[in-house]
Amino acid sequence: MPRAIISPSVLASDFGQLTAECKRMIKGGAEWLHMGAPILSCVHKGVPDIFMDCHMMWVDDIADAGGALYCFHIEATTDPVSLIKAIHARQMKAGVAISPDTPSTAITDEIGKEADMLLVMTVYPGRGGQKFLERCVPKVAELRARFPEKDIEVDGGVGPKTIDVCADAGSNVIVAGTAIFGAEDPEAVIQTLKSTVDRAQAKIASK
Numbered sequence: 001m002p003r004a005i006i007s008p009s010v011l012a013s014d015f016g017q018l019t020a021e022c023k024r025m026i027k028g029g030a031e032w033l034h035m036g037a038p039i040l041s042c043v044h045k046g047v048p049d050i051f052m053d054c055h056m057m058w059v060d061d062i063a064d065a066g067g068a069l070y071c072f073h074i075e076a077t078t079d080p081v082s083l084i085k086a087i088h089a090r091q092m093k094a095g096v097a098i099s100p101d102t103p104s105t106a107i108t109d110e111i112g113k114e115a116d117m118l119l120v121m122t123v124y125p126g127r128g129g130q131k132f133l134e135r136c137v138p139k140v141a142e143l144r145a146r147f148p149e150k151d152i153e154v155d156g157g158v159g160p161k162t163i164d165v166c167a168d169a170g171s172n173v174i175v176a177g178t179a180i181f182g183a184e185d186p187e188a189v190i191q192t193l194k195s196t197v198d199r200a201q202a203k204i205a206s207k
């Protein structure tokens, strides 16, 4: 099922604004909230004098905090399958991300079978507002061909100008930050992303 995900890392440092904007985007059609270190950077901007002691207990930490999907980078672990099993044991869906320089073959058949979602990063992880790396798109098509039933997410520089290639390659879960939060009409952008993915998915399904 196609999903539009908001990545609010590009918002200003004000928590009130962050919450209000997220609520507004959900009303406008966004379905998931994508977050990671950039949200910490939002906290840092808001309260720069605080020492940010990041107590990361990972899977349990995120599950206890209400996480629904836990996505990790394949480059960061030597045992992805055990990690996926640990995530599932806490009733979360498991996502596996690959950075721009990691080939799609890093997702072995075993990993792809166990995971719920595969994330192809189309920017280097770390911050919003970077340029979309089109060279990563073939990896989406490769993974879609190998794993037709899985959610395949793209993240980084995705917006109305870059959605077509992502959707045509088979991505059905779209993360967008700048394109939504920097738009005059964010709700219209969300609808454009969703309808483009819907059309592409229907085309893929009819083949």
Ligand SMILES: O=C(CO)[C@@H](O)[C@H](O)COP(=O)(O)O
Pocket: 007, 009, 010, 034, 036, 038, 123, 124, 125, 126, 127, 128, 129, 130, 155, 156, 157, 158, 175, 176, 177, 178, 179
């Ligand atoms: O998590 C990340 C980057 O690490 C992304 O989710 C970006 O925050 C997406 O922002 P845009 O590229 O759409 O501005």
